[in-house]
Amino acid sequence: MREGIIVKGIGGFYDVFSDREIFRCRARGKFRKQGITPMVGDHVRFIPETQVIEGSLEEILPRKNTLKRPPVANITHLAVVLAAAQPEPDMNLVDKLLISAERMNISIVLIVNKIDLASSEKIEVLVKDYKAAAYPVYCVSSKYGQGMEELGRGLKGITALAGQSGTGKSSIINRLYPSLDLKIGDISKKQKRGRHTTRHVELLNLLYGGMIVDTPGFSQMDLADCEPSELQECYPEYEKYRHKCYFNSCAHVTEPDCMVREAVKNGELPEGRYRRYIKFIKEINEYRRNAW
Ligand SMILES: Nc1nc2c(ncn2[C@@H]2O[C@H](COP(=O)(O)OP(=O)(O)OP(=O)(O)O)[C@@H](O)[C@H]2O)c(=O)[nH]1
Ligand SMILES: [Mg+2]
Numbered sequence: 001m002r003e004g005i006i007v008k009g010i011g012g013f014y015d016v017f018s019d020r021e022i023f024r025c026r027a028r029g030k031f032r033k034q035g036i037t038p039m040v041g042d043h044v045r046f047i048p049e050t051q052v053i054e055g056s057l058e059e060i061l062p063r064k065n066t067l068k069r070p071p072v073a074n075i076t077h078l079a080v081v082l083a084a085a086q087p088e089p090d091m092n093l094v095d096k097l098l099i100s101a102e103r104m105n106i107s108i109v110l111i112v113n114k115i116d117l118a119s120s121e122k123i124e125v126l127v128k129d130y131k132a133a134a135y136p137v138y139c140v141s142s143k144y145g146q147g148m149e150e151l152g153r154g155l156k157g158i159t160a161l162a163g164q165s166g167t168g169k170s171s172i173i174n175r176l177y178p179s180l181d182l183k184i185g186d187i188s189k190k191q192k193r194g195r196h197t198t199r200h201v202e203l204l205n206l207l208y209g210g211m212i213v214d215t216p217g218f219s220q221m222d223l224a225d226c227e228p229s230e231l232q233e234c235y236p237e238y239e240k241y242r243h244k245c246y247f248n249s250c251a252h253v254t255e256p257d258c259m260v261r262e263a264v265k266n267g268e269l270p271e272g273r274y275r276r277y278i279k280f281i282k283e284i285n286e287y288r289r290n291a292w
């Protein structure tokens with residue numbers, strides 16, 4: 001038996017990448033009986049095709065993690081892509097994507113694309129909020145190539161790109177993988193918004209090693225299944241302060257002697273991130289009230 005990684009699923013078949021070759025396999029019936037669906041990113045054991053039958057997927061190895069959108073397993077990095085302009089970045093969505101990656105323990109990369117469309121001051125402001133969290137930030141222009149090589153070299157293992165529609169996720173992959181020619185959407189001139197052009201899920205081998213998966217952009221996300229107490233753990237920059245809060249269970253909202261709030265007040269922690277954090281806490285509490 002051989003081992004490989006599922007890079008694509010189409011109509012009941014799975015393309016498995018192994019030793020620089022792709023093998024088309026059908027999943028054994030036992031998976032369906034067990035209610036298991038193979039996913040892109042799965043490490044699998046398979047029997048390659050013979051002249052009479054197509055390859056056969058025999059075993060799925062334990063998954064390190066699974067992403068729902070896009071449905072991919074064993075992600076190393078979630079790269080959250082925002083555009084410096086066109087479309088204007090939706091920082092609520094950026095932070096929610098970061099939160100979902102933190103909850104899954106997936107390492108995070110932030111990509112600010114389209115730096116050719118904004119002043120360096122504007123880019124500096126966007127990036128500033130994420131310094132304290134110490135996320136790696138790449139400022140790039142997939143159109144003109146700035147920062148792209150460094151980004152390509154920084155991505156190891158499997159990377160999933162996520163972000164608002166039109167931020168340039170497919171364009172970034174096309175730059176990193178020139179022969180590919182993914183479909184790029186025209187931004188509608190009137191709305192300056194993307195057009196949801198990317199639909200299928202496929203793992204692609206990158207120029208500098210590693211694999212990447214493109215995803216359709218989305219515009220909304222909810223934190224409905226997140227516990228309020230869980231949310232603060234998704235902010236690495238609060239780590240240093242939270243154990244000094246007066247209350248052990250401090251949620252850093254209105255509690256007295258809260259060191260997180262203190263740090264925001266005196267400028268040690270970014271205010272924008274904190275404001276959105278408070279907004280998300282309210283959102284979560286709202287869901288919970290409605291659920292009862
Ligand atoms: N000026 C400029 N335009 C860019 C850059 N990167 C991408 N674009 C343009 O932005 C538009 C959207 O790019 P896509 O790559 O389709 O964006 P996407 O994030 O894949 O969009 P969805 O698939 O809808 O989520 C296209 O018109 C690109 O040509 C850049 O660095 N600078
Ligand atoms: Mg796309």
Ligand SMILES: [Zn+2]
Binds near residue numbers: 245258
């Ligand atoms: Zn606190």
